[in-house]
Amino acid sequence: MIRDAATLSQPVSRHVKPVETTIQADLTIADAIRSLRSRKIGQTVVYFYVVDGDNRLVGVVPTRTLLLEEPTRAIRDVMIGAVISINADMTLELALELFAMHRLLALPVVDADGRLLGVVDVQLYADETFDLAESRRRDDLFQLMGVSLEQARHAKAILGFRLRMPWLTANIAGGLICAAIGAAFDDVLAKVVVLSMFIPLVLTLSESISIQSMTMSLQFMHGRDVPWKQVRQRLNREWKTSLLLGVASAIMVSTVALLWVRGGSVAPVGVIGLSIAATMVFAAMEGALVPVLLHAARLDPRLASGPLVLVLADILALTTYLGLGTWWLL
Template identity: 40%
Template structure:
């Protein structure tokens, strides 16, 4: 890596061959254990060996032998009898991100790198990745690295439509439920929601609340990357986020209210929008920050579920706030 710090996304897109080490010494499938150990002893190009890779006459990967098994087997034992023939290898055209998936999925300490003919061109081990990660200067960049690997791996693991559907559909039902509940609220407040001075702004009011809610979810997930959830830290962050939410809501409400005043010529409509947006954004900020913490405390995946639930709750809370204020001011 260069002298200037690199973004994790740039590093993850590198060809894995730029980060691989030597796979030497390679053992031959026709050797005995005694012959293989002699090769190891005389090799001048020994990498950080975790496993010994076995090749055939055409230098194609034939298997792998663990160091312990090589040392404890009888000297006359053929290598082909102690090697594991089912060997997972990383293609040479893979990226660093794809290589990371192999480590996370298979839980091995090293992998051989093979070309299109399955000839061994190198190897990569966990130590190499540890050294590279330590060169990332900023903590946030390192957090992004691990988050990106986790997200990419979870999506890549779903190679069939069925499991992918089953993993995502339940949380989409949160949006369906939130939308239906919002429709029921709009119907219950039909005397307000259908007014010409209220209806045009419904989408804007909910969109602002949803945006702030998702921002708060992102901040909470970021905080949970670096430390376990604690009530003291949660309450401190909640207080800060509610303050920021109040400021954001007030600023957005003021802008929208002024536009509505110029457009509709009604101070009451402007006040309704100002208060509705302020209250909705304030509540949505609290909801967005709270959900990931609460889900982590309940031992649920906050990253998967917090977003859909936060959006649904943001819509419901904002509409209730907006319609009640409208009924109070315009009724």
């Protein structure tokens, strides 16, 4: 179990386990399965790593592929070539970062020439063993791993301050930008007071749907590369869902807003309803895209997405709301 920074600085080579389930790249699927069955495998089977004749790591084969692909196909043709691995001289801290970031159950360890030395698995973190098929237990472990890493790194208050203050600074900057936007539209707020009453609600709905979309995008940001096909499908589904949610929310809020303008102009109610529908779509798309763009830039979307998504959602929502109000009502 990780308890201090000294443990994190240990080389990962001290925790390497041998791999009993390697497969030669030049074998067929049928030959690979026969080879695996002939061995006395005593460890938990997590991944099937593929090596060449010099024991260099060249890929990984999913269990599904071994079971369902044609037995005559070559392992080299069906393996996944992009394998996340670590060098033997890297630290335990880096290994645990990769576990938490990519939600992997094991990491292959290679030498300077790319030869497979063994694996480290998530049980180097957990004292107890657990069922790898229990997704809830697995998710809890990854979350706890991230918390323990940060606690070990930032045991001192000043280090914790340095870790967390940048994100609070981002929120402060976003708030100041929104204050400036409000000042730029002070004419419409002064003349149509009812608009100012609904600013908190417009921002809350925008923030909520942006965080929902962000959370769903993070679920498939695991590998090294961005799954652009999934991203396109996700965005296509998200704008439709957010439009339905926006329209439903706009109808409910507009109905309540009518009570405040009873006997007066209903134009502000139209601004409120249309703004809610539009900002919820904008915020949902922004929340879905930010993790993708951060991942494409090789930044950790789990660390940076939250503050950035909220700040952008507030700016988009307030600008749309007050801009539409100025255009329509003044």
